Amino acid sequence: MSTQTVKAESHPESMFEAVLARLDKAAKIMNLSEDVLRVLSSPSKQVKVSLPIMMDSGKTQVFEGYRTVHSTHLGPSKGGIRYAMDVNADEVMALAAWMSFKCAVANLPYDGAKGGIKCDPRAMSVGELERLSRAYAKSMKDVFGVNKDIPAPDMGTSGREMAWIVDEFNKITGEDSPGVITGKPVSIGGSLGRDAATGRGVMVNTLCALKKMNLKPSEVTAVVQGFGNVGSHSARLLAEKGIKIVGIGDHTASFYNEKGIDIAAAIDYAAKNNRILKGFKGGTEIPSDQLLISKCDVLIPAALQNVITEDNAGKIQAKLIVEGANGPTTPEADPILNDKKIICVPDILANSGGVTVSYFEWVQNKAGYYWTEEEVNTKHDLKMEIAFEQVWNNTAQYKTSMRIGAYITALQRIEQGVKLKGAY
Numbered sequence: 293m294s295t296q297t298v299k300a301e302s303h304p305e306s307m308f309e310a311v312l313a314r315l316d317k318a319a320k321i322m323n324l325s326e327d328v329l330r331v332l333s334s335p336s337k338q339v340k341v342s343l344p345i346m347m348d349s350g351k352t353q354v355f356e357g358y359r360t361v362h363s364t365h366l367g368p369s370k371g372g373i374r375y376a377m378d379v380n381a382d383e384v385m386a387l388a389a390w391m392s393f394k395c396a397v398a399n400l401p402y403d404g405a406k407g408g409i410k411c412d413p414r415a416m417s418v419g420e421l422e423r424l425s426r427a428y429a430k431s432m433k434d435v436f437g438v439n440k441d442i443p444a445p446d447m448g449t450s451g452r453e454m455a456w457i458v459d460e461f462n463k464i465t466g467e468d469s470p471g472v473i474t475g476k477p478v479s480i481g482g483s484l485g486r487d488a489a490t491g492r493g494v495m496v497n498t499l500c501a502l503k504k505m506n507l508k509p510s511e512v513t514a515v516v517q518g519f520g521n522v523g524s525h526s527a528r529l530l531a532e533k534g535i536k537i538v539g540i541g542d543h544t545a546s547f548y549n550e551k552g553i554d555i556a557a558a559i560d561y562a563a564k565n566n567r568i569l570k571g572f573k574g575g576t577e578i579p580s581d582q583l584l585i586s587k588c589d590v591l592i593p594a595a596l597q598n599v600i601t602e603d604n605a606g607k608i609q610a611k612l613i614v615e616g617a618n619g620p621t622t623p624e625a626d627p628i629l630n631d632k633k634i635i636c637v638p639d640i641l642a643n644s645g646g647v648t649v650s651y652f653e654w655v656q657n658k659a660g661y662y663w664t665e666e667e668v669n670t671k672h673d674l675k676m677e678i679a680f681e682q683v684w685n686n687t688a689q690y691k692t693s694m695r696i697g698a699y700i701t702a703l704q705r706i707e708q709g710v711k712l713k714g715a716y
């Protein structure tokens with residue numbers, strides 16, 4: 293295993309450049325100190341590792357692993373680990389920065405980090421995934437720490453991978469530190485409510501926004517892109533609140549049904565069908581590029597980044613977008629949505645429910661005392677409602693979009709941390 297410092301690769305559409313574009317815009321509007329802006333424009337630590345793994349075939353394959361810590365001003369760094377083929381230094385850097393802003397918006401005592409392994413988890417056996425996860429944990433033993441850097445699941449990972457990683461980390465350190473990673477299965481120190489938390493946050497943010505728009509849940513329809521952790525829980529919880537889900541889709545197929553899709557049936561179908569929607573009979577199959585622009589009031593992109601672009605933003609019919617995914621809207625699409633008066637609850641607010649309950653898991657691990665699911669959900673909903681209100685108020689005060697309002701909310705807190713700790 294080798295460790296080296298990396299620079300962002302040059303990407304045609306750099307995600308980190310997209311973060312900086314929004315950061316600069318918010319900084320100008322709120323008059324953020326230039327020193328603080330400079331500090332936040334470069335991640336504080338980037339690690340790239342090579343992970344040689346013995347595959348089931350007997351051949352060795354070498355995987356790229358990444359971990360970026362964006363900042364260290366408000367507390368230990370926090371952020372998920374992604375297993376996907378398009379993981380790269382630029383993407384991890386952008387996601388780490390978003391985590392700093394997300395934690396600050398939700399008022400958590402954390403900074404941001406993100407990790408990932410360039411791999412196709414669907415094409416790997418359970419044994420290969422376990423060996424890869426353990427190798428990654430070993431290579432990151434000096435990066436992770438319960439009061440240092442705390443990972444969690446993201447795209448392509450779940451409690452299963454977190455269990456392998458915490459086990460490997462604990463074997464290396466010789467201590468039982470469940471709080472070094474969150475999103476663990478409940479039986480080994482995970483929090484009740486964590487699995488559905490990001491979708492729950494999407495639901496609470498949607499309800500808060502609909503209230504501001506004077507719309508009742510029972511009067512609106514929604515389309516959800518992505519049917520993994522975030523998409524399926526968002527769709528289920530929104531449906532439970534009376535919102536009619538008319539469109540769903542994943543990387544294999546998209547479906548539309550103006551009468552409403554039976555989300556429980558879709559979840560059941562995916563669970564029995566290798567977690568994919570292809571072949572689902574609860575709606576008419578539509579081309580995947582039609583899903584985001586199909587007729588609905590609320591659009592929930594909950595799959596991947598850069599899906600709402602200058603090419604399709606003008607065709608979006610929804611009045612409200614709630615970003616379950618990280619970075620689903622490109623900076624070029626933002627002004628088009630703003631011109632169309634579409635309210636967009638940005639990722640750093642909309643999907644912060646996951647990290648909020650990860651924080652609760654960490655608190656419970658540290659205390660060794662565990663809460664009921666009701667306690668977790670009640671504390672979560674309150675935190676989300678407060679965060680939404682603060683972003684809404686900043687948006688109004690600075691006469692800007694909710695995205696920039698959310699950045700301003702985050703930057704106000706981070707600026708205080710940077711200034712109070714000083715040392716530059």
Ligand code: NAD
Nearest residue numbers: 446447448490518519520521522542543595617618643646
């Ligand atoms: P996941 O792996 O559980 O699910 C991803 C879903 O996206 C799958 O249904 C997949 O089929 C679908 N998808 C992939 N490519 C697609 C395509 N081209 N078109 C349509 N659908 C496609 O991942 P997840 O944890 O649900 O994460 C989804 C997004 O939410 C990511 O952007 C992630 O960073 C973000 N997020 C996740 C969490 C969390 O707690 N899991 C928290 C915050 C943000």
